Amino acid sequence: MAHHPRIPKLTRRALMKAAAAAAAWQLAPRGLTRALAAEPVRVGFDDTLTGTYAANGQNTLVGCQLAVEQINASGGLLGRPVELVVEDSTSGDAGTAVQKARKLIDRDHVSFLIGNVNSALSLAIGQVTNEKGIVHVVPGGHTDAITGSSCHWNVFRVCNTTQMEAAAVASELIKIGKRWYYITPDYAFGHTLQDGLQKEAQKLGGVTAGADLTPLGTTDYSSYLIKAQAANPEVILFLVQGADMINALKQAVQFGLEKRFHLAGSQQELEALEGLPPEARVGTWVFEWYWKQPDVPHLAEFVATIRKKTGKVPTARTWQGFASVWSCALAARAAKSLEGVQVAKAMEGLKLPPEVGLMPDPPFYRPGDHQLMPTLYVGQAQATGSDPEDLFHVARYLKGPEIAASVEQTGCKLTWPHA
Amino acid sequence: MAQLVLFDAFNGLVVGAFYALMALGLSLILNLSGVINFAHGGFLAVAAYLAYTLIPRLGFWGGLVVAPLLTAGLGLLVERFLIRRLYGRDPLYSLLLTFGLAYVFEDGTRVLWGAQALPYPVPPSLSTPVSATLFFLTGYRVFMVLLVAAAVTALFLVLARTRLGIRIRAGTQDLETVSVLGINVRVLRNLNFGLGVYLAGLAGVLAAGMLGLEPTIGSSLIMPSFVAIIVGGLGSLPGTLLGGLLIGVASGVTTVFFPSATEAVIYVMMAAVLLVRPHGLLGDAARIR
Numbered sequence: 001m002a003h004h005p006r007i008p009k010l011t012r013r014a015l016m017k018a019a020a021a022a023a024a025w026q027l028a029p030r031g032l033t034r035a036l037a038a039e040p041v042r043v044g045f046d047d048t049l050t051g052t053y054a055a056n057g058q059n060t061l062v063g064c065q066l067a068v069e070q071i072n073a074s075g076g077l078l079g080r081p082v083e084l085v086v087e088d089s090t091s092g093d094a095g096t097a098v099q100k101a102r103k104l105i106d107r108d109h110v111s112f113l114i115g116n117v118n119s120a121l122s123l124a125i126g127q128v129t130n131e132k133g134i135v136h137v138v139p140g141g142h143t144d145a146i147t148g149s150s151c152h153w154n155v156f157r158v159c160n161t162t163q164m165e166a167a168a169v170a171s172e173l174i175k176i177g178k179r180w181y182y183i184t185p186d187y188a189f190g191h192t193l194q195d196g197l198q199k200e201a202q203k204l205g206g207v208t209a210g211a212d213l214t215p216l217g218t219t220d221y222s223s224y225l226i227k228a229q230a231a232n233p234e235v236i237l238f239l240v241q242g243a244d245m246i247n248a249l250k251q252a253v254q255f256g257l258e259k260r261f262h263l264a265g266s267q268q269e270l271e272a273l274e275g276l277p278p279e280a281r282v283g284t285w286v287f288e289w290y291w292k293q294p295d296v297p298h299l300a301e302f303v304a305t306i307r308k309k310t311g312k313v314p315t316a317r318t319w320q321g322f323a324s325v326w327s328c329a330l331a332a333r334a335a336k337s338l339e340g341v342q343v344a345k346a347m348e349g350l351k352l353p354p355e356v357g358l359m360p361d362p363p364f365y366r367p368g369d370h371q372l373m374p375t376l377y378v379g380q381a382q383a384t385g386s387d388p389e390d391l392f393h394v395a396r397y398l399k400g401p402e403i404a405a406s407v408e409q410t411g412c413k414l415t416w417p418h419a
Numbered sequence: 420m421a422q423l424v425l426f427d428a429f430n431g432l433v434v435g436a437f438y439a440l441m442a443l444g445l446s447l448i449l450n451l452s453g454v455i456n457f458a459h460g461g462f463l464a465v466a467a468y469l470a471y472t473l474i475p476r477l478g479f480w481g482g483l484v485v486a487p488l489l490t491a492g493l494g495l496l497v498e499r500f501l502i503r504r505l506y507g508r509d510p511l512y513s514l515l516l517t518f519g520l521a522y523v524f525e526d527g528t529r530v531l532w533g534a535q536a537l538p539y540p541v542p543p544s545l546s547t548p549v550s551a552t553l554f555f556l557t558g559y560r561v562f563m564v565l566l567v568a569a570a571v572t573a574l575f576l577v578l579a580r581t582r583l584g585i586r587i588r589a590g591t592q593d594l595e596t597v598s599v600l601g602i603n604v605r606v607l608r609n610l611n612f613g614l615g616v617y618l619a620g621l622a623g624v625l626a627a628g629m630l631g632l633e634p635t636i637g638s639s640l641i642m643p644s645f646v647a648i649i650v651g652g653l654g655s656l657p658g659t660l661l662g663g664l665l666i667g668v669a670s671g672v673t674t675v676f677f678p679s680a681t682e683a684v685i686y687v688m689m690a691a692v693l694l695v696r697p698h699g700l701l702g703d704a705a706r707i708r
Contacts (some may be wrong), residue, residue: 256548
């Protein structure tokens with residue numbers, strides 16, 4: 001065998017060693033840095049910064065960032081500064097979302113975790129945070145199970161359940177017409193939302209004229225719209241979200257359907273209305289939070305601050321991120337601890353103060369299932385209001401505790417770890 | 420019921436025409452260069468965003484003309500500096516490159532124009548239905564079908580009558596011989612890539628009028644185009660056109676009977692074609708190696 005000087009070849013063994021070293025480095029506790037006195041309290045953010053829900057995730061992030069700034073300006077948390085560690089969960093890959101959650105907990109040693117816009121990813125991340133005993137706030141995943149059949153002692157939710165959104169809009173829609181046609185996204189969120197609406201409609205004497213499950217990410221809704229109008233309903237409900245909502249409504253209005261039927265739905269977002277041409281901003285909907293509410297203290301200040309930061313008004317997503325991070329801080333301050341169980345106990349029943357709640361009635365976390373009980377905003381989309389960004393007219397303010405199903409009905413049974 | 424099926428079939432043709440426009444560009448590039456251009460949707464999105472930016476200055480029609488041309492220019496540069504290096508290698512290399520480029524385009528548009536969907540204006544003259552019965556035929560959709568028909572006719576005329584077109588077709592058959600005959604194959608492939616990207620750009624500007632303009636607009640539209648090519652047959656542009664129209668109709672008619680399968684049906688169709696006729700409906704059997 002000739003002994004030429006040569007570049008060492010990467011062997012399989014060397015590659016495996018390198019991989020193992022990299023893995024060990026990732027998992028190693030950062031003992032040295034943690035010993036420092038002013039070590040910040042870290043809040044992990046694992047949400048949808050790219051893909052279908054990128055706009056929603058990014059607005060959530062803006063709210064979280066503002067909360068962190070305010071907490072630090074008011075003396076930090078237990079004498080330590082707060083730091084947000086941001087990770088992109090992607091919009092639909094549960095594997096990535098879970099891996100990022102583990103990274104945030106194991107490597108960054110976050111004390112709290114915020115996430116996610118996507119219901120399925122929220123549930124997946126909830127498994128990890130529950131296993132690790134980390135307090136986890138879900139800012140914007142709506143499917144009932146998160147604070148229902150799959151609830152956990154460490155998981156709290158800011159946004160509404162699909163049941164709450166269905167109940168809020170149903171009583172308004174029944175006044176318009178009894179025959180409803182559903183255009184529903186074919187995944188957990190859509191199924192539970194349609195189911196909730198059909199149950200509410202039944203109670204109020206409404207009937208289903210038809211219902212179509214549409215694949216997530218459908219671009220062309222024309223064939224569904226042709227079918228919907230043939231069923232001759234009084235109300236067509238669009239339960240799709242994000243880009244799907246924009247595509248469906250835009251095409252419905254181009255077909256002139258808004259002149260023949262009442263277009264409506266349950267959850268609507270400012271992000272979607274801003275993406276629609278003015279003539280397509282129509283219909284009856286529920287908002288989870290709105291930037292224009294009369295006589296809500298601190299609201300104008302909040303709107304002005306976000307406008308200064310981003311050039312746009314805050315959306316419900318911005319508020320959800322803001323309230324999520326503040327909730328962790330308020331509970332930790334009350335508990336005088338960062339320990340999971342103690343913080344979670346303090347968050348149970350926690351009433352958000354006016355400068356965080358930013359709603360007519362102070363929202364609070366219901367003890368039995370950790371679901372926030374907020375105000376719900378029912379009204380109509382509008383081309384433009386008093387402000388170019390005033391795209392929703394709130395007709396009625398509904399109280400969360402009166403809308404939400406009882407804890408028994410949600411099926412949530414919290415199991416706390418043994419002390 | 421019969422009327423519903425008829426309406427959905429007719430509407431499917433309109434949607435299929437759009438798929439065909441995207442697929443023809445992909446097909447052109449695939450046939451001559453053997454590159455599966457995953458970045459096609461990315462080019463589509465770039466064109467749509469460029470048109471959005473140009474509309475305040477040039478109006479809707481100006482945007483429709485200029486944005487696809489600018490995008491084609493970008494296509495020429497991408498081919499010249501990136502894709503050209505990978506000819507003659509395993510197709511996996513160019514596939515990976517264009518796959519990466521698709522992400523770069525998507526995130527690039529997100530950085531430049533924001534993640535939030537933008538309202539894309541359509542002239543009022545086009546945004547109303549043509550008749551009350553055929554309410555799904557808006558002025559915009561009729562215009563789109565006419566434009567697709569014009570673009571396809573022009574493309575086939577270019578390929579049939581012009582020197583460039585004849586060379587592209589000859590190159591598709593046997594690139595080596597074309598090269599030996601003294602034709603600059605590099606320039607030929609470059610122009611052909613630009614032409615394909617131009618069609619993607621045109622599709623992008625048209626799509627923005629019907630869909631929400633947001634960074635994922637391209638990736639959500641790309642898959643039906645690949646299916647159209649496979650159903651129609653590799654190497655055949657008329658096949659691609661036929662494939663696009665067929666999947667549009669199949670998807671539309673499926674809505675009537677099994678609404679949640681509108682997406683799945685095009686893949687079922689692809690599988691069926693591959694089983695019965697592996698080279699596609701009008702494809703070149705010699706290309707299946």
